[in-house]
Amino acid sequence: MVKPARQVHQIGVVLCRHHSLASVGLVFDTFRMANQLPGTHRFALSRISQDGQPVPHPDGLLAVDGGLADLARMALVVIPSLWAHGDAAVADQPLLIDALRALPPRVLVATMCTGAYLLAASGRLNQRRATTHWMLADGFHARFPEVQLQPAENLTHDGNFICSGGSLAAVDACLYVVQLMAGRDTARELARMLVTDVQRGPQALYAPPQGWRQHGDAEVRKLETYIADHHADSFTLDELAAQIHVSVRTLQRRFLAATGLTPIQYQQAVRIERGKDLLESDHLPVQEIAAQVGYQDRVAFGRLFKKVTGMTPAAYRQRQRRV
Known part of the structure; x- marks a missing residue:
C-alpha cells in the first residue's frame, strides 16, 4: 500500500x-x-x-x-x-x-x-x-x-x-x-x-469589566465604591448625582469619561462579577444567585451574563468546575 x-x-x-x-x-x-x-x-x-x-x-x-x-x-x-x-x-x-x-x-x-x-x-x-x-x-x-x-x-x-x-x-x-x-x-x-x-x-x-480602569476622578471613584457596596439595590441617577453635587448630565459625562461605562452599565458589570464569584464558589441555584446580585428575573440575569461572558451561568459554572 x-x-x-x-x-x-x-x-x-x-x-x-x-x-x-x-x-x-x-x-x-x-x-x-x-x-x-x-x-x-x-x-x-x-x-x-x-x-x-x-x-x-x-x-x-x-x-x-x-x-x-x-x-x-x-x-x-x-x-x-x-x-x-x-x-x-x-x-x-x-x-x-x-x-x-x-x-x-x-x-x-x-x-x-x-x-x-x-x-x-x-x-x-x-x-x-x-x-x-x-x-x-x-x-x-x-x-x-x-x-x-x-x-x-x-x-x-x-x-x-x-x-x-x-x-x-x-x-x-x-x-x-x-x-x-x-x-x-x-x-x-x-x-x-x-x-x-x-x-x-x-x-x-478573564478580563475585568471595562470600567475597572484607573483614572484620576476622585468623586467618580467614590461613586464606584458606593455602587459596588450597593450593587444589588435599586437607585436613580438623581440619587447618584446628588452624592457628588452635580447634575445628572454632568454625572453621566464624567462617569463615562472616567470608566468607559455609564453608571447603570457599571452596576451591571459589578453584578455580573459578583455573579461569577457565586457561581464559582457556591452551589446556590442560579435563580437565587440572580436575586442576590439584584435580579428577580432569572432570565434577565442569564441574558446579561451571556452577553458579557459569552456563555450562560450554568455553562460558566460547569466550566469553572473543570478548571
Missing part, C-alpha cells in the same frame, strides 16, 4: 528584540508537539528577523533561519506577543511592516496578543475584526482606530488574519491554525496533549 504523501506547512515565526520569549516558546512547542501526532500533516518552522541576522534580545542572542524575503513563501506567518512594547516594536521594525503589507493574499498571518500592533501598522487590519490583550485595548484602539477591535474576544479570524488575546492565548491561535490546516480531529488530539480545550471561550472570561 502506498503511504499518503506528507503535507508540510511552512511557518515563519517573526522575531525581534521586543518579543516575549514565553510567547515564542509556546508557538514552537505547540507546532512541534503537533508534529508528534500520527497523520500526514507536518509543520516546518523558520525563525525570521527583519535583517536576516540573529536578534539581540534582552534575554540573549536569538538565532534565526532567514530574513524578510522568506515570508512570501510561507503558508503562515506568526507574530508572537510583544509584551507591552507594541509601540516600540512598530518604531523599530519598519521593513518588517512593509513586508507584512506586501504579503501575498494566500499567506495566513496569526498574531499573538500585542503582536497585532505590527500587523495593524501595515494597514492590513483596517476595517477588519481583531483582538489583543484586554488591558491594552484602549491604547491599541487609539492608535489604530480603523481596526474593528474586539477586546472581549480571545480569538478573531477575518480574511487571512487571525488574532489572539493575552500571551497564553497563543496556544488557542496555534490550535485554531492546526484545525484550519490539518483538520479538527488533529486539533482535538493536540489539545488533549496540551491539556487544554480547542477553544477556551472569550477573553471576557
Whole structure:
C-alpha cells in the first residue's frame, strides 16, 4: 500500500528584540508537539528577523533561519506577543511592516496578543475584526482606530488574519491554525496533549469589566465604591448625582469619561462579577444567585451574563468546575 504523501506547512515565526520569549516558546512547542501526532500533516518552522541576522534580545542572542524575503513563501506567518512594547516594536521594525503589507493574499498571518500592533501598522487590519490583550485595548484602539477591535474576544479570524488575546492565548491561535490546516480531529488530539480545550471561550472570561480602569476622578471613584457596596439595590441617577453635587448630565459625562461605562452599565458589570464569584464558589441555584446580585428575573440575569461572558451561568459554572 502506498503511504499518503506528507503535507508540510511552512511557518515563519517573526522575531525581534521586543518579543516575549514565553510567547515564542509556546508557538514552537505547540507546532512541534503537533508534529508528534500520527497523520500526514507536518509543520516546518523558520525563525525570521527583519535583517536576516540573529536578534539581540534582552534575554540573549536569538538565532534565526532567514530574513524578510522568506515570508512570501510561507503558508503562515506568526507574530508572537510583544509584551507591552507594541509601540516600540512598530518604531523599530519598519521593513518588517512593509513586508507584512506586501504579503501575498494566500499567506495566513496569526498574531499573538500585542503582536497585532505590527500587523495593524501595515494597514492590513483596517476595517477588519481583531483582538489583543484586554488591558491594552484602549491604547491599541487609539492608535489604530480603523481596526474593528474586539477586546472581549480571545480569538478573531477575518480574511487571512487571525488574532489572539493575552500571551497564553497563543496556544488557542496555534490550535485554531492546526484545525484550519490539518483538520479538527488533529486539533482535538493536540489539545488533549496540551491539556487544554480547542477553544477556551472569550477573553471576557478573564478580563475585568471595562470600567475597572484607573483614572484620576476622585468623586467618580467614590461613586464606584458606593455602587459596588450597593450593587444589588435599586437607585436613580438623581440619587447618584446628588452624592457628588452635580447634575445628572454632568454625572453621566464624567462617569463615562472616567470608566468607559455609564453608571447603570457599571452596576451591571459589578453584578455580573459578583455573579461569577457565586457561581464559582457556591452551589446556590442560579435563580437565587440572580436575586442576590439584584435580579428577580432569572432570565434577565442569564441574558446579561451571556452577553458579557459569552456563555450562560450554568455553562460558566460547569466550566469553572473543570478548571
